[in-house]
Amino acid sequence: MPRAGPPHTVRTVTTPRDLRVSHAERAHIAALLDRHHTDGRLDGAELAERLARVTTSVTRADLNRVIADLPGAADAVPTRELLELSNTAGDLRRSGEWLVPPRVVVRSRFGNARLDMRRARFVTGDVLVESDLTVGNLDIRLPRGATVDLTGVRTRFGTVRDKLGASERPGVPHVVVVGGAWIGNVTVR
Known part of the structure; x- marks a missing residue:
């Protein structure tokens, strides 16, 4: 049977x-x-x-x-499809209660980026994180039940770590990370 x-x-x-x-x-x-x-x-x-x-x-x-019937008030509580975070030196951070759109782009030339999504609100169940770091680390922290796909991540000098572990099915949210760091690590926990 x-x-x-x-x-x-x-x-x-x-x-x-x-x-x-x-x-x-x-x-x-x-x-x-x-x-x-x-x-x-x-x-x-x-x-x-x-x-x-x-x-x-x-x-x-x-x-x-x-x-809705007042001038200039259409969609007064806006939503965005893309969040772009960039800097040349220093660290980028998002934490606490923040809105995660379907696509997040992280660009940093010399610095680390940390996206703490444990208390964040997600616009959709699937999120694409595009990483473009020259020298620095990307650290992503996900809420319980979340899954991650790191197959599109590359580093020239560094490591890619999935501390969540493999999952049979995508969770909610399901975060797909692409891109990577030239010199640095990409870690999801």
Whole structure:
């Protein structure tokens, strides 16, 4: 009798508009509403009603609906598809609660880059990290359940380390790293 394999993992992809919002994003929208009230576009009752909706908003789409009929407010909580980080000397760092777009480009001539994604929010379930380091190390820290593909990474003088270990299936998020470092290490943990 054939042996049954592990159950298939269903990967969910969250669109940027369906991402949960932070206190800072709610405060940004509240400030926009206050400006429109000051400019006379909203009366006191409308301002109070909309501010109440802001405090109960869960997703970016919820927040954008609160201000959709106001000038200049289309997609007031923006999303980006690409994050480019670059420097000539020194270190590049991203950590804490930050938004990881589908594509991250890291360029550094003389310095290290550290992307700590353990508390980050991901726009999609798959992320492409393009590394272009001349002299320096790239260190990527991923949340639990994440997987990585380092098959497209090269170093001329250095090592490529996958400290997460191999996985049967892609996790969420699944990070694909390409490029590498001329002199330096690329490590994912």
